[in-house]
Amino acid sequence: MQGCPLGINIPGFIRNLREGDVGRAYEVIREQNLFPSICGRVCSAPCEVSCILTDEGSPIGIRALERYCSDNGRSRSSRKDKIYRKGKKIAVVGSGPSGMSAAAQLAQKGYQVTIFESLDAPGGVLRYGIPEFRIPKKILDFEINEIRNLGVDIQTNFFIGQNASLEDLFEQGFVAVLLATGAGTPKFVDLPGSNLGGVYYGEEFLMRVNLIKSTLFSRTTPNFVLGQRIAVIGSGNTALDCARAAKRFGRDVTLIFRRTEDDMRTRRDERDFAKEEGVEFEPLVKPIEILADQNNFVDGLKCVRMDFAESSKDQWELARVPDSEFVLEADTVIIAVGHIPNFLKSMDANNQLNLSSDGTIEVDPKTSQTSIPKVFASGNVVTNAGPIVEAIAGGKQVAERMDRYLKR
Amino acid sequence: MNFKVTNKLTLANNTKRLDILAPAIAKKVKPGQFVSIVIGEGDERIPLTVIDQDLKKGTITIIFKEAGDSTKKLGELSINDDIQTILGPLGRPSTIEKVGRIVCITSGIGTAQILPICRALKNVGNKVVGIVGARTRRSMMVEAQMRLTCDKLFCTTEDGSYERKGVVTDVLTEVLERNEVNLIYCIGSAEMMEAVSQMSRDKKIKTIVHLNPIMVDCMGMCGSCRVKVDGKYVLGCIDGPEFDGHLVDFKDYKIRLNAFEETEEWRKHRLQPKTKTNETKTFKRFLSGILRN
Numbered sequence: 180m181q182g183c184p185l186g187i188n189i190p191g192f193i194r195n196l197r198e199g200d201v202g203r204a205y206e207v208i209r210e211q212n213l214f215p216s217i218c219g220r221v222c223s224a225p226c227e228v229s230c231i232l233t234d235e236g237s238p239i240g241i242r243a244l245e246r247y248c249s250d251n252g253r254s255r256s257s258r259k260d261k262i263y264r265k266g267k268k269i270a271v272v273g274s275g276p277s278g279m280s281a282a283a284q285l286a287q288k289g290y291q292v293t294i295f296e297s298l299d300a301p302g303g304v305l306r307y308g309i310p311e312f313r314i315p316k317k318i319l320d321f322e323i324n325e326i327r328n329l330g331v332d333i334q335t336n337f338f339i340g341q342n343a344s345l346e347d348l349f350e351q352g353f354v355a356v357l358l359a360t361g362a363g364t365p366k367f368v369d370l371p372g373s374n375l376g377g378v379y380y381g382e383e384f385l386m387r388v389n390l391i392k393s394t395l396f397s398r399t400t401p402n403f404v405l406g407q408r409i410a411v412i413g414s415g416n417t418a419l420d421c422a423r424a425a426k427r428f429g430r431d432v433t434l435i436f437r438r439t440e441d442d443m444r445t446r447r448d449e450r451d452f453a454k455e456e457g458v459e460f461e462p463l464v465k466p467i468e469i470l471a472d473q474n475n476f477v478d479g480l481k482c483v484r485m486d487f488a489e490s491s492k493d494q495w496e497l498a499r500v501p502d503s504e505f506v507l508e509a510d511t512v513i514i515a516v517g518h519i520p521n522f523l524k525s526m527d528a529n530n531q532l533n534l535s536s537d538g539t540i541e542v543d544p545k546t547s548q549t550s551i552p553k554v555f556a557s558g559n560v561v562t563n564a565g566p567i568v569e570a571i572a573g574g575k576q577v578a579e580r581m582d583r584y585l586k587r
Numbered sequence: 588m589n590f591k592v593t594n595k596l597t598l599a600n601n602t603k604r605l606d607i608l609a610p611a612i613a614k615k616v617k618p619g620q621f622v623s624i625v626i627g628e629g630d631e632r633i634p635l636t637v638i639d640q641d642l643k644k645g646t647i648t649i650i651f652k653e654a655g656d657s658t659k660k661l662g663e664l665s666i667n668d669d670i671q672t673i674l675g676p677l678g679r680p681s682t683i684e685k686v687g688r689i690v691c692i693t694s695g696i697g698t699a700q701i702l703p704i705c706r707a708l709k710n711v712g713n714k715v716v717g718i719v720g721a722r723t724r725r726s727m728m729v730e731a732q733m734r735l736t737c738d739k740l741f742c743t744t745e746d747g748s749y750e751r752k753g754v755v756t757d758v759l760t761e762v763l764e765r766n767e768v769n770l771i772y773c774i775g776s777a778e779m780m781e782a783v784s785q786m787s788r789d790k791k792i793k794t795i796v797h798l799n800p801i802m803v804d805c806m807g808m809c810g811s812c813r814v815k816v817d818g819k820y821v822l823g824c825i826d827g828p829e830f831d832g833h834l835v836d837f838k839d840y841k842i843r844l845n846a847f848e849e850t851e852e853w854r855k856h857r858l859q860p861k862t863k864t865n866e867t868k869t870f871k872r873f874l875s876g877i878l879r880n
Contacts (some may be wrong), residue, residue, distance in 0.1 A: 297806055298626060299672045307804075336672050338806065342615065365703030365810040367820045374815070374839050383809035390629065390803075402631070402656070404847060475842045522807040522825050 182229030187211045189226055189241055196244060205252030212324070213283045214571060216253075216277070216318050218248030221309060223446060223566035224565075252573060253321075264330040266290040267585060271383040272339045275303025276567050277558025277574035278359030279326055279378035284578035286329040290585075293353075294331060303361060304567070307389050308417075310424045328526065345554065355553045355581055357572060358540065362559035368518040372469030373514065377406055377477040381515025383416040388424045389499040406510030410480050412433055412466055413515035414443045416566075419450070421513045422458045426551065433459045433507065435466060437485055461507075465499070469512055480507040515523055520560045538562050546584065547577045555581055590670040593646055598728040601653040603662045604638075610645030612637070618683065618703035619797070619829060622647065622675030623805035624661065627843075630671075631657045634802045636700045638729075647673075650699035650728070670839065677805050678828050683707045687714065687769040690762060691737070692755050692783055695717070695718035697774035699729055700797060704772060705736045714738050716766075718758045721776070724749035756782050768792055773832060777841045784832035789804050794832035798823055798840065801847050815839040844878065 183189060188207055195204035204500040208215045210346045222242055232239035265474055266289040274296040282292045300306055301323050305314055311315070327333060336477050339345070348356055365380035372378070379387075387403050412420045414436035422432045436443065440462045443450065454460065463485045472478040484503035520538045533541040533550040540549050540556045557577035558570040594606035604786060616637045617878055623632045632742075639648040654660045664670070681704050693701045698719050709715050717737035721727040722745050734740050741758045742750040756779065762768065763786070773783045774797040787794040802814040802822040812823035815836035821827075 237693065249866055296673065298804070299674075338677070339675060341675070341677055342611070363808045364822075367810065367813065374813070374842050374846075376842070378846075380810040383803055383811045386803055388807050475845055522822070 182226035183211075184225065184568055185212045185575065187226075187245075192248065193239070193241075193244060196248065201248055201252035203252075205248045206400060208248055212571070213280055214322050215245055216249035217276075217305060217314055217322060218571070219243070219249050219353050219570060220314055222568045225568070231363035236368060248543075262286075262328065262330040264289060264291045267315040267354045268293065268352050269355050269357065269581070270295060270348050270439070271357045271359060273359040273361055273558075273560075274301035274333060274335075274379045275359060275361045275558060275570065276305060277361070277577075278303070279323070279356065280571045281357055281359060281557060281581075282331045282574075283326050285581065286326075286331045286576055288578070288582050290582075294333045295339050296335045300333050301333050301335060304363060305388050307469050308363065308420075309389055310385060310420055312423065312427070313420065336509045339424060345551070349553070352416070355555065355585060356553060357577060358549070358556040358560060359385055360521045360559040360560050361570075362518050362520040362539075362563055364521050365514070366519050367414055368514055368516055370466060370469060372471055372477075375475055375477050377404060377467060377511045379511070379513050381411075381421045381513055381536065383415065383572050384513050384515075384519065385417070385424065390579075404511075405430065407431065408509050409433070409511045410466075410507055410509035411513045411515060412436070414438055414445070415517075415523070416449070416517065417518075418513075418515040419445055419453055419458075419513050423453055423456060425457055425511075426453075430511075431459075432457075433509070435461045435464045435480075435482065435507070436474055437463070437465050439463060463497075464507075467504075470506065473529050477510050477512050480509045480512055481505075483509050504580040508574050517564070520563060537563060547580045548584070555584075589618070590673050592664050592666055592668050592670065593644070595664070595666055598650065601662075601725045602650065602726070602728055603653065603665070604648060605661070606641075606644075606648050607670060607673065608645055609647050609673050609675075611641040612673060613642055613645050613647050616640055616647065616676040617680035617683030618707040620676035620678050621805075621828065622649070622673050623677060623802070624649075624670060625672045626657070626660055626664070627671055631658065632674075632803065632805055633657050633661065634677070634805050636703075636828075637700055640829055650696070652696045658789045666808045678824060679742050679826070681707065683711055685711050685713055688716065688766060689713050689770045690716045690718060690759065690768050690771060691772045692718040692759055692775070692779075693773070694755055694775040694779050695722075695726075697776075697797070698727075698733065701772065701774045702729055702732055702736065705733065708772075709736055709738075710758075716762060716768075717741065718755045718762070719743070720745075720755035720779075721749075726741050728730070755779065756786065759783060759786060761785075763790060763792075770795070771832075773797070777844060779835055780832065780835075781837040784835070784837070789835050795829050796832040796835060798830060798835070799828065800840070800843055814843065 192204040192207040224242045226241045227238040232238050268291045271282045271294045274294045282294050286292045302319050365382050409425045409430050409432045411418050411434045421433045427434045464482045465485050466480055466482050468481040470479040484500040485497045486500050487495045488498040531551045535541050542556050549556050555577055557573040589852045591608045593608050596604040600603050605755050612700050621634050623634050625632055630645050635651050637647050637651045653659045691701050691705050705715055715737045715741040717733050720743045743753050771787050771794045773780050780796045784794050802812045802824050803809040805824050807822045807825040813820045817834040
């Protein structure tokens with residue numbers, strides 16, 4: 180129970196499940212977590228690491244149980260009418276996991292919350308970053324509808340910074356603003372040839388995939404240039420998502436990463452899914468150059484093998500294996516090696532927002548306040564990287580802090 | 588919010604002008620900024636520069652060339668049709684200052700993009716010299732508006748069917764020889780902008796280029812519009828679309844533009860999705876595809 184950042188009563192809901200009461204188990208989860216069906220699918224499951232059965236073998240599949248509860252226990256608690264709130268007005272910028280959980284918490288406390296989303300549908304990374312096979316759009320729409328029913332107003336197609344500035348929001352009568360814009364801008368790598376045709380960054384690729392209208396005929400034909408042999412660079416969840424999405428177009432996919440397979444920052448079962456689908460894994464390989472053909476398109480990926488070498492006194496470090504350069508056949512390269520926070524400078528005209536060197540917002544660790552009064556921040560725009568469950572937990576935390584600040 | 592097409596004109600071959608009802612954008616937009624348009628559910632986002640705005644009617648004007656599938660679909664819209672979303676204004680507005688004599692040099696579709704900037708530059712008291720290039724007389728657009736805006740306008744066509752034959756850079760050499768120029772503003776193809784930047788670098792005249800890289804979400808989240816400026820990758824949608832012409836790496840920019848031009852070889856890839864085992868699709872697999880939807 181200590182393992183969950185959201186503090187779900189895990190023994191409680193499992194007990195309910197054992198008694199066969201799925202609906203009550205779902206309610207127990209929903210007391211703490213407002214997105215059970217999303218967490219049940221994409222959570223990194225820190226609870227399973229701290230499960231007492233981990234030492235004795237394999238832990239209880241808490242994530243799978245949560246997913247089962249959310250899929251089957253729903254009918255009892257849903258179908259409520261929309262509530263109209265009449266409290267103080269709060270603006271939330273960004274409708275990703277962190278912004279939505281904060282908005283839901285604040286709405287439950289009686290505030291009148293408005294979410295501003297710049298794309299044409301709410302969801303943020305859940306809609307445009309994670310492909311359909313991991314979070315079906317139907318389930319996401321259901322969860323968003325639940326939040327709307329709590330009395331949260333979602334304004335899509337509204338880009339804070341261009342359509343309105345932070346000062347405009349305060350003029351409109353909002354008493355506090357929460358910045359939950361997330362980290363989705365790709366980190367540009369210093370790889371020669373990264374400007375060639377057929378090189379995509381992971382975020383761009385997933386956004387293009389998610390924007391394709393999913394019909395029977397268009398599902399297997401991408402509307403952008405995609406080669407037959409695809410190399411995906413990276414070892415995180417984004418890289419795995421890219422590889423699996425590319426595999427669904429019927430291409431040969433190779434996943435290249437610098438570490439060993441056990442060091443990957445993904446869950447083991449996600450890796451097993453990818454392997455089962457036919458994604459080839461190439462551990463301990465470092466790309467050094469993307470080769471170009473005469474049309475300035477990708478013609479191959481020059482790589483070098485890495486291995487552990489003793490650097491000094493029992494310290495093992497990754498180093499290049501000498502004379503191990505080889506060219507991997509590929510005509511599309513997807514780079515998914517990390518991201519930086521989204522652009523924020525257009526938001527404050529007077530340069531009042533304190534940003535640290537890597538682009539994240541500096542916040543007071545105790546109150547989550549930024550350098551501008553009445554402006555808070557949460558989610559990946561503060562932490563730069565982290566699993567979705569941490570962002571949801573961050574949103575929950577900041578909602579309580581905002582409540583405390585406004586009641587003062 | 589619903590966005591409605593209020594007026595439509597065909598300016599030249601494949602080039603169309605649309606007036607779209609969008610009062611919130613019309614109030615805010617400044618010269619040089621663009622909007623991103625999604626026509627229907629699941630379509631690509633198209634970034635297009637706002638040419639003009641009408642505050643009374645609440646409309647914005649866009650001019651575009653039908654090049655890909657999405658712009659063709661936009662060109663097929665008729666008056667009173669709805670557009671799903673228009674997000675904007677995006678990008679940085681142009682810096683409009685009084686500097687003296689300014690040369691605005693464009694070719695092709697860039698002529699439409701430079702018109703609002705010319706107007707703004709003229710309004711603050713600059714002397715504006717326009718140089719407009721086109722392929723033929725028929726593909727010359729917004730010439731009348733440019734003539735009204737600029738103090739002097741030179742027109743060139745590649746085949747000599749209108750005014751003088753040649754390319755815009757020839758005229759620029761003559762203008763630079765005769766007059767003292769304080770600023771060059773340049774919108775057009777990558778080759779043209781590179782040539783102009785090269786010419787002005789020798790004479791040490793500040794040059795601003797207006798880049799149109801390929802974008803996906805237009806908000807700085809995908810990195811598709813990355814351009815190399817001063818040895819560093821920056822995002823065209825957020826730091827741009829205006830850049831100092833002397834710092835832009837045009838070789839890199841050309842490769843990025845070329846990256847989405849599908850060659851015949853690539854089109855073949857796209858039409859024949861093959862699995863590794865090359866097994867044919869059986870009826871069962873086809874059925875499972877239907878049932879999954």
